[in-house]
Amino acid sequence: MTPSVLAGLTGAALVGLGFYGLILHPHPLRKLLAFNLIGSGVFLVFGIVARRGAAAGFRFDPVPQAMVITGIVVAFAASAIAVALILRLSMESRNVTLDPEVWTRPNGGGAT
């Protein structure tokens, strides 16, 4: 197995793990963390596409690699917005949850 295929399979496993955590964790920040795992797994899969596309004297295909670099920064920006939203949401409800039932329950949350 070449290093790139190994890295690609690692990426696939990371996507699976992140997917699991994203669905099952009740805590919103943990969901965000799991989401970031999915993101880095996808980047890794993208990275091996870059590694396989070695041509024209390069050891890699620079185009996907450059896109991964911008992708990492954009993923961070998205995480920052998500964090800001989570903080505001929990400040409004005094509750750290995304559970819709907490929001519809009387006295359970929402604006007080």
Add this chain to the structure above:
Amino acid sequence: MSVLPVLDVVLASLVIGVALFTIAARDLFASVVGYVAYGLLLAFVWIRLYAPDVALTEAAVGSGVTGVLLITAGKRLGALKNAAPEMRPGLSLKILTGVLAALVAGALGAAILMLPDPPPSLAPEAAAAASGAGAGLENPITAVLMSYRSFDTMLEKIVLILAVVGVWSVGANKAWGSAPAPLRQSRPYAPMVLLAQTLAPVGVLIGIHIFWTGADAPGGAFQGGALLAAMWMVTMMARLAEPPRIDAQWLRMAMVAGPAVFLVTGLAGGVLAGSFFAYPPGIAKPIILAIEAFMVLSIATALPMLVAGPPSERPDQ
């Protein structure tokens, strides 16, 4: 070269192991610590894929700055002292999700094993962009970012600014214009101050070095800017500096400078060199470096503002 394959397998299993830990850890703190370690390990994987540029970005942004963002958020959430209602998922849901996740991972793995051979590649085009139009950039990644896909890079800077605007706008109405909460609650502590005072100047130098070598060697505006951002955050975390008011004129100018200069140069290229985002032959490299310098400025100011969060009237609660 019999060591390297073993190293690869060890590295891959470590990455998956630490990722498992971040998902399974009981408390948020442990899982964020795990995530930082995970980012470092991923950086090593990127080195093995011959991508030092990506490795540096992953270590700086993916691991370091994201880790600080999550831990700061955890602190502010913890300050609410109102724990989430326990809603542990039931066993059947766990199994169902596990099967679903395994299916997704399996499908992706199968797709990787069935990738076409020979692989399609845009490397020749990138090579043309690196040497074409008098660019003379030795680093193909920088050539792709600044020449071949320059429009994407500019829009990506705009995304950063939009994200900052988004973060600012979830703050309370009456707090608008004031500064975000400080990154450390209590008074500074001497060793931390010493560390920040020594680290920051050296770090700024290294950040500029990495930006400057980016034209010809791994490095560039993203990595250099991220390091500078990290250094600014170190000074804020040690209370040597406080987050600036969000209506500060210089802050907004600095954040807009990158995409603005990029866009103006692109439009000028449309007039002078014949097409949008074309650089006049001969002086392409100095122009690209000038744009990148402003991009460094924008990244170095935008990332810390994203971590600092929305403006708050009072010092942190």
Add this chain to the structure above:
Amino acid sequence: MNELLLAAAGLIVLTVAIGLARILRGPTDVERLMAVQLLGTGGIAALLLIAYATNVPGVEDVALGLALLAPFATIAFINLLDADQGDAGV
């Protein structure tokens, strides 16, 4: 000689990886921090060794960036711990 450098790098990565067990076992958060710090330093050493053994350009600069970022997350974690314990400033 290069084989030797790679072997040293492999050894360092392997031991540091075993040290990551501290992340799992804890028992306190501070121990987890230590394991991450060991991973960072060991990673820098391994990167330098690999850089000199394989002549991949730019790996040195990555090591430089890692050295710069090593205390970064640690400071944030320490700030959190201080906040948790109701800091008096000492």
Add this chain to the structure above:
Amino acid sequence: MTTLLELFSVAAISVGAFFFFAGTVGLLRFPDSLTRLHALTKADNLGLGLVVLGLLPRAENTFSALKLIVIWALVLLSGASTAQLIGRALRRGRK
């Protein structure tokens, strides 16, 4: 490169790797947090330091050599001060 320098290089790198090994063993086996911190700082300062020392004769030019030394200096600085911070967090946590 002379044989003597080569020998020195190999010796320094091996001892450096040994310190990483020792630091890891300490981190895993020592009984309490402060002793573990002690083991960690040894690996940080001496392990990386010796590896850098061993690589110095192999540096291609002064600039790469300088980079190696800067890396070591940075890790020394951050290792020493974060050890202080961690130690303080431990002491306060116990009270």
